[in-house]
Structure formats: structure tokens, C-alpha cells
Amino acid sequence: MLVQQLANGVFLGAVYALFAIGYTLIFGVLDILNLAHAAIFMLAAFVALSLAGLGVPLVLAFALALVVAGFLGVLLDRVAFAPLRRRNAGTLVPLISSIGAAIIMQGVARGIWGPDEQRFPANALSTAEIHIGSLTVGALDVVILAIALVLMGVLSYVLRSTALGRSIRAVAADRVAAALLGVDIERTIALTFFIASALGGAAGILIGLQYNSVSLDMGARIELKGLAIIILGGMGSVTGAVIGAFLLGAVETLSVAYISSSYRDAIAFGVMFLILVLRPTGLFGKRALRAA
């Protein structure tokens, strides 16, 4: 049973991780908490669902919805953050601005797709199961985990080994110095938003597929967990977010299995609290504020 529960935790953690790395990436680069990230997560899932409903193959629907999510992120930055950035509005004002943007996106989604939970078309999803000894996993879960790991790998490669990654890291470290060195700040920020939002969108679509459920409140459900994960991992640390996400998935699953399902969230957040008491910068945070 422990193996099965750990597998359950890994699948849960993978989607948490995808959500959280986009969240932490924007924090790392801009020092702002983008609370509209969860709304893009939800919108991407609805876009993929609608495309699948129109008969677009699922793989293509997934890819198209990622692009839509990416552009939504860029638009979000242009409308909600860039004007404030030009006026040096600090960190609290963009936070409120992102809440406003999230509420608008929620309203638009409610107008287009209605308030009810929706599902992917029948037969669009595989229900095959894989049995390894006493372990049962859905083939779909494995595919989702693989996609999540690939996307995280690609992000890690981009950040470490490409010119764009170097620009992103430079802007994160010191925006003024990066500008002096010739980095196009606005372009880098726009690309960061594109990548982060596409990853958030991917998480939304994958979680929608995993549980065959897309709803207006799906973002709100994961938002607080995502925030806890990036604080636990160390604000702005992508590696920290990934590890924090798998840790949360495991703690949640194991607390349900071995302690009490009623106290699942209390236990998960209690563990986080303990870790933060021992390490206030989070698992991989180098300082209390940012580190890319």
C-alpha cells in the first residue's frame, strides 16, 4: 500500500510542480506575486476543453492552449504589471492589480463557459490501467507525469544553457545592471511571462485531464497550495518549487493514508510551517527575498 500511496503522491506532486514553477519564475524575475496565475491555469484548461469539443485532436488542443496561455500571460503583464513597473509602484500594488486581473478573467470565463463543471468529450481520454505487482496506475497518469517532467526539464535547460535563460537570470539578479549590459528588459519580462503562463496553463490542462474535470474554481483550489510550495521551496527557486511540490503531494497522500483524511490540509501546512521555522528562507532560498 505504501508504494501505491507514494505513486499517488508523485502524480499529485507533478501537477503541483508545473503550477508552482510558473508562479515562482515570475516572482524570481520581478519580485511580484502574480495571483492571476491561477486564473490562467483555469482558462487554459477551458480553452483546451473547447478545442477538444470541436474535434481538435487532444495533443494539438493541448499545444494550442499552451500558446493561448502564454499570450494571456504576456497580455497580463502589458495590462496589469508593465504600467506599474514604469512608475516604480513597488510590490504591493502589482499584487492587487493581479487580483483584479484574476477576477476579470474569472468573469470572462464564467460568461463564455458558464458556472458548471465541465468534462472532456467521452472517449477522448484513455482509461487504460497499468499494473506493476500490486501497483495500479492509470496510463493517463503516467503520460501526464511524463509531460510534466519533460516541461520541467525543458525549463531547466532554457534557464541554464540558453541566451534567453541568461537574460532571465540577469534580470532576476539585477534589472539595472542587466539593462546596462544590453539585455532587453521588457522583452525578457514578456518572455518570462509567456513561459510561466504556458507552464501554468499546462498544469491546468493536465489536472483537467487527470480528473476529467474543468471548473471555474479549479484555480482557486490550487492557488494556496502553489503559494505554500514556492515559499517552502524558497521564493524564486525553480528547483525548490519542484521539490516542494512533490513533498506536498507526498505529505498530503500519506497523511490521508496513515493519519486522518479530515486533517489532510492541516497536517500538510503544519509540516510546511515546521520546515519554515527551521529554514526561514525555504528549502532552496538563498535569501529571504529573491533568487533565480
Place this chain on the structure above:
Amino acid sequence: MRVKSVFCAALFLAFGSSVALGAGPMTGKTVKVGVIADVTGSAGAYGNSQKNAYELAGDDLKAGLIDAAGASLTFDVQDAASDPNQVVNLVQKFTTDGSALMIGPTLSSEAKKADPIAVAKNLTILATSNTAQGITTMGSCVFRDSLSEEQVVPQMLVKMEKAWKVKTAAIIYGDDDQFTKTDFDIFSASLKADNIDVVDIKTFHKGDVDFKAQLTAIGEKKPDLLVIGALIEEGVKIATQAKQLGFKGHFAGGNGLNSPKFIDLAGPAGDGVIVGAAYYLGDTRGGNKAFVERYSKKFGKAPDQFAAQAYAAAQVVAAAIKGGATNSGQFCSFFGNMKPLMTVLGPVSFMSSRDVRADSAILEVSKGAFVPFK
């Protein structure tokens, strides 16, 4: 004010079907029944079914399909608009306008406000959709024809036990919702009464989508039966994920899963889930076949449980008039001594607690439809 009175008059013309049928021992007698239903507002889906049922009952009295022994029987359906204040106003109206009986209101919470007012004025009440505890105890003339979940669940477990020799069970329920918590209370008490060993109890919260941790832990204990105390959205995911994890036992659902929407959303994963209900559409007793056909023709959709319980109330009232009741006191004593009467719900009578004695419909989801569980 004028607009309001015109509206009321229109409502009366539309729904208050006054009927005086040919010869009968009660010819010349007039009985007005006040009905409070939430035709609009948040409970509108339920109240609308009720309004439709009384409208059809009016037609059927005219057509002779319901026999009130020649009396002129009127159902004065008033819309409470899901507003508790409006409910109170309407009860006050019915206690002073010569109504011989009050039917309704739609919700249990409304009944808790309304019924004491009617009881104080000695107006007999017949509730058709109040399933909460403590409704009939509000007065010695407060009756209800709706089976409560406490009545349905034990009958359901007896049938399942017989069919499958159920020895062990596990329960998964939402612990942050009164409705699903009630499911848990009722099921755990009934399982205990039936000596079925509850091997595991797991909870979840509203809006959860991942139940694999709970279901893996439950699956490990291999219970014969998994009881799901959930609303539709969560219930669908629980059934789906349990099957995905290879759970081999049987499923029993609480009241929350008793809806065609559960079948729509769950698809094949819903197959085999057993739910208890107060009404089965395919029942052929008590004129139900004609009721379903006529209702479907008139309103373009099949009647639900709320419509059936309301129509059964009309059948009970007509039987009472046939038995000589024309005023509140006579209705009260007729209901109290009523022999089982065949209605669209099957045979109906009232226990000494004034709760209904009726068959529950134990249904199984099979190939995308609810069918009687045998």
C-alpha cells in the same frame, strides 16, 4: 399593488383548477387547498415540479382520473419565491382564507418557520418535500408523504445484504457539508444496526478532485461495500477513481447521487452504483404510468420525485374528501387513520409519527439508466 393583485388573479386562474364533477356523495361541497411552492428563486427547480403536478392534478380531476367524489377541489398554488418571509405571509393568508389544508412549503427550512404558524391556527399540513428531521413533530396534524433518508437507507441496506451477503463496508464522505455529513450519520447508524462491520471511514473536503489516497487506503481493507456520501461532482470522481484503482466491492450512494446528472457525468464508471429514492419513474402502480405520460406530454419532460410526491398528495387529498373530509380537523383525522392508499409513489399511509409509510425505490445504475435493484 394593482399589478400584484392582477398577477395573483392570473396565478389563480392558471393554477387554481376549480373542479365540480358530475354526481357524487360530495357534490356541492367546496374544498380549497393552499399550496406553498418555491416556483421561482433558488429552489425553483423543485417548486416548479410541484406547481406542474398540481396543475396536472387539476386536469386529472376534471378528466376523472382522480376521484374527489364530485366535490369542487381547488389547489391554490402560491409562489413563495424561495423567500422565507414570503412563506410566512402565505401561511398567514391560508390560515384566514378558508383553506381546509395547507400543502408545502418546498424546503424543510421554510417549513420550520411556516408550520408553527399554521399549527397555532389548527390548520392541517401535508408536506411533500420536507425530508429533514423534526417536521412532523411540530404539531399533531403535520403529516408528510416524502420518505426521509433515514427511512430509505435501512431498506436499501437490507436489499443489498440479501443480494450480496455484505459483511464489511467502508464510508467516504464530505465532512464540511451538512448534507453529506447527514449521509454519513444515517449510513453509519444503519450499517451498525445491520451488524455490517465498518472497516474504514475516510473524509474529503468540498471541491477536492483527488481521492486516490483515501480510496487506496480503503481498497487495502477490501470492504464488500463502499458507501459514498457526496454530492454529484465529487461522487462521480470517487466512483471513477475507485474503479481505476481496481476496487472490486459494491457501491452505495446517498441522496446526493440520486439524480440523472450523476449518470450523465459518471458514464460507465457509474454502473453498479446503488441509490435509494422515494420514487421510481418506471413504477406502474397507482396510475403512475398515466401520470408520467400525461405529465411528460403537458410539460415536455418526465416528472421527478418532487412532482410525483406532490401529485401523490393530490391523490391523498382527493381520497380524504371521498372519505368525507372537508375541513382541517376532518383531514387531520382522516390522514391519521388512512388505510394504505395506492398512489404514484405506491401504497401510502401515515405512521403514528405522521411520517409516511411507503416503499422506497432502490435503484441501480445500469448502462446509463436507473433501473430497480433486484
